[in-house]
Amino acid sequence: MKQAQPFVVGLTGGIGSGKSAVADLFEAHGACIVDTDRIAHELTAPGGLAMPAIRAAFGDGVVAPDGALNRAAMRALAFELADARKRLEAILHPMIREESGRRCREARSPYVILAVPLLIESGSYRERVGRLCVVDCPENLQVERVMQRSGLEESQVRAIMAVQASRARRLAAADDVIDNSGALEGLREQVDVLHRRYLGLAASAGAV
Structure with missing residues (x-):
């Protein structure tokens, strides 16, 4: 008998x-977590597929001694060459989509949390989920958290936020919203x- 496909919830x-904290809480309930960031790191780790x-496209300069992607060198190259980021994404994104799809299909939990940081920005992922859950908090709190954990300047954090979907756009697309502006409880x-x-x-x- 064919295994029923799990119900997929997109998390962004x-x-x-606080997406990671939310994903951890769903995982504690037994949900399978398919994290596209984690898959990207696996693909660019030593021996990654x-x-x-990446070596063929950009040369040995973006490869660390252990064979992993040298992220600092890749960032510098992307700063110098306008199309470098797009070329890297053209390599990684199809692999990430394929692997995340496989993991969703093979999951044995009633529902799957597909965690995609740029889910709103990527229309193909929106089509793959039955429900979209957005983790939300005020923008000033986002900036404060990222500065504390990464040591980035406020201007750097806001530059990252500027290339992501706006808070209003995420909330408009959401089926469910989790307010992460308060305490863990x-x-x-x-x-x-x-x-x-x-x-x-x-x-x-019919997923269960």
Whole structure:
């Protein structure tokens, strides 16, 4: 008998919104987490499947001694060459889409959390999820969190935010919104409610 396809919930939010904390709480409920950032790091780790194509496209200068992507060198190259980022994305994105799709299909939990930082910006991912959950907090709080964890200047954080979808655009696209402007306990309660909702939706969709 063919295994039913899990119900897929897309999880996204701006930088510093707390997507990882939310994903951890869903995982504690037994949900399978498919994280596209994690897949990207695997693809560019020593021996990663994307590294031969990256080396061929950009040369040995963007490859660290251990065979992983030298992220600092890649960032510098992207700053120098306008199309370098697009060329890198052209290598990575199809691989990430394929691998994330495989992991979603093979998941054995009633529903899957597909965590995609730029889900709103990438229309192809929106088509792959049955529900879209956005982790939200005020922009000033995003900036504060990222500065604390990364040591970046405020201008650097806001430059990153400027190339992401706006808060208003994310909220307009959301089916569900998790407010992560308060304490962890409040976050946990919201995830508990959504976990029950997603179990119900998965059952209705025939995923369980």
